[in-house]
Amino acid sequence: MGHADDPRRFLVDGRLDRSPRRWRDKVAVTRYLATVAMPRLLEPISERDLTDRLAELARDPVALRRAMVDLGLVSRTRDGAEYWRTERTEHDPEPDAVEIVDRALGESP
Template identity: 80%
Template sequence: MTEGAPVGDPRRFLTDGRLERSPRRWRDKVAVTRYLATVALPRLLDPVPERELTDRLARVARDPVGLRRAMVDLGVVSRTRDGAEYWRTERTEHDDDPDVLELAARVLEEDG
């Protein structure tokens, strides 16, 4: 877990910037999912191919497919009917957080 992260901060569930296991409580799962959706898809309504999103999520989570599914189930992310493309549909409380933007930049940079 991240040292020094405040109680309401979803980063407290990350280990070295990665989600190794999902939190137990529902509200914590929602918070972490919203946070990581903003990291993986920092630009609202910007479509990303399924493979690229899975690769981005793999950099920040142990179970990228489960996380992708959770993002869609929560309605933070939408997808095409065939699942070929995904995009973030909802602004989150993390959109203007400099730490999130820095992590997102690193995740996007690795896409090359």
């Protein structure tokens, strides 16, 4: 991944102070921050914990959370009490064989 495509170029000391102007860049930085805030796929997290994590990463954690849901990266319960990341991104490490087999068998790691 070249520097021009690296979403971290929009962060200042690891935080997003201003959303990028271009849509493609907004999507890229949102995908990256979703992976940072929610490193484990499908692991449920409370709205409060997620907002706290996102507050460490962005000036507007609520807008970032909404963007993650709108882009289909994150799902939530109907009442918004719990969130979980539903999409593997290019920022995730490659799954190992054990993880793939466990997931196929429906067993959690």
